[in-house]
Amino acid sequence: MSSIVSAALAVWQFVVGDDWVTAIGVVVALGLTALIAAAGGAAWWVMPPAVIALLALSLRRAAR
Amino acid sequence: MTGTDLGLAIAVFLACAVEAIEALTIVLAVGVTRSWSSAFYGVGAAVGVLAILVAALGPALTSLPINALRVLIGGLLLVFGLQWLRKAVLRAAGLKALHDEAAMFAAESAAARAAGSRVREGIDGYSFAIAFKGVLLEGLEVAFIVLTFGANQHRVGLAAVAAAAAVAVVVAAGVAARAPLARVPENAMKFSVGVMLTSFGTFWGAEGAGASWPGGDAALLVIVPGVLLAGLAMVRWLRRAPSRTASVSEAL
Numbered sequence: 001m002s003s004i005v006s007a008a009l010a011v012w013q014f015v016v017g018d019d020w021v022t023a024i025g026v027v028v029a030l031g032l033t034a035l036i037a038a039a040g041g042a043a044w045w046v047m048p049p050a051v052i053a054l055l056a057l058s059l060r061r062a063a064r
Numbered sequence: 065m066t067g068t069d070l071g072l073a074i075a076v077f078l079a080c081a082v083e084a085i086e087a088l089t090i091v092l093a094v095g096v097t098r099s100w101s102s103a104f105y106g107v108g109a110a111v112g113v114l115a116i117l118v119a120a121l122g123p124a125l126t127s128l129p130i131n132a133l134r135v136l137i138g139g140l141l142l143v144f145g146l147q148w149l150r151k152a153v154l155r156a157a158g159l160k161a162l163h164d165e166a167a168m169f170a171a172e173s174a175a176a177r178a179a180g181s182r183v184r185e186g187i188d189g190y191s192f193a194i195a196f197k198g199v200l201l202e203g204l205e206v207a208f209i210v211l212t213f214g215a216n217q218h219r220v221g222l223a224a225v226a227a228a229a230a231v232a233v234v235v236a237a238g239v240a241a242r243a244p245l246a247r248v249p250e251n252a253m254k255f256s257v258g259v260m261l262t263s264f265g266t267f268w269g270a271e272g273a274g275a276s277w278p279g280g281d282a283a284l285l286v287i288v289p290g291v292l293l294a295g296l297a298m299v300r301w302l303r304r305a306p307s308r309t310a311s312v313s314e315a316l
Contacts, residue, residue, distance in 0.1 A: 014204065015140060017147045026142045030135060030273050037274030044275040047266045048287065051142065052294045055262075058150050059298055063159055063305070 021061070025054040068281055071288075072213045073226040075260035079209045080230035082253045083202040088234055089165045089244040090198030093172030094191040098179075102188035106195030114203045118210055118224065125215035131272050137216045138269025144208065145261025152255035153295055157302035162251055165244040209261070216268055259295060263288040 016023045029050035036043035065073075095103040125133065154160035172194070182189035210227050214220030237245055267277065267284055277283035 014208075016143060019147065019150070022146050023143045026139055026146070026269075030139055030269050033270050033275050034135075034273040042275075043273065044270055044277050044283070046275070047270040048290065051146070051262060051266050051291070055146055055149060055153075055294065056298060058146065059153055059302060062150060062154060063302055
């Protein structure tokens with residue numbers, strides 16, 4: 001069991017690294033895109049500003 | 065070859081070249097100071113593990129429904145790409161130390177000389193282990209990029225060829241220089257990879273989530289320069305903010 005947990009932690013660390021807030025932000029932005037697209041709206045515009053904002057916020061946290 | 069395929073090949077080539085430069089430094093250090101043959105065995109074993117990983121996971125990924133694959137891969141590429149881009153921006157802004165291959169080579173060589181003799185059945189365990197670990201760890205990121213980019217475009221083969229070409233170029237340069245490749249603009253390459261991963265992740269993630277891009281694939285011609293300009297603008301922003309230049313963890 002502990003090896004499964006440590007493997008999962010290693011995968012998490014490898015993919016997400018030390019900035020889990022950005023990872024959550026990506027999931028939220030993709031979810032919002034899916035919701036708008038499912039409602040029949042144009043959803044392409046969600047991701048570009050979301051990505052730029054996530055990068056800026058991540059840099060601000062790192063530089064503080 | 066389509067424009068998207070070209071983007072795939074360039075991103076994989078650059079990412080693989082950067083990681084290969086770092087792995088080369090480690091292998092050179094143990095090879096020069098201890099045992100070339102044991103270091104090569106370690107490299108071979110690591111490459112074998114990475115090849116098995118790509119061969120096993122590639123078909124599994126490509127069998128997913130296209131939209132599920134795109135949203136999964138888009139999300140993973142975005143998370144991964146934003147990490148690369150963040151580190152590259154911080155380095156370009158002077159808030160994080162640049163990779164110094166010469167210093168890394170010196171440190172690895174000193175550690176290799178200090179380690180005791182560990183020869184068993186003609187193989188130096190230290191050289192094998194360090195070369196294996198170095199190539200495997202650096203190669204995992206490349207395997208991830210090969211798998212995600214390749215699976216999404218159903219071009220794992222093309223991605224693998226681009227990765228192999230990058231390794232060949234780096235090894236040839238290393239053999240020619242007989243030293244770590246300290247003069248390569250590693251951060252510029254990492255910046256480019258971060259821009260590509262983030263751009264393609266944005267494009268595929270939104271498509272997978274059900275969005276339609278104006279102009280289809282041509283939207284990448286706007287997204288890639290847009291992300292590049294945003295990254296460069298953030299470098300300027302960080303350079304101009306004096307209060308922020310004090311402390312950024314080396315562990316980032």
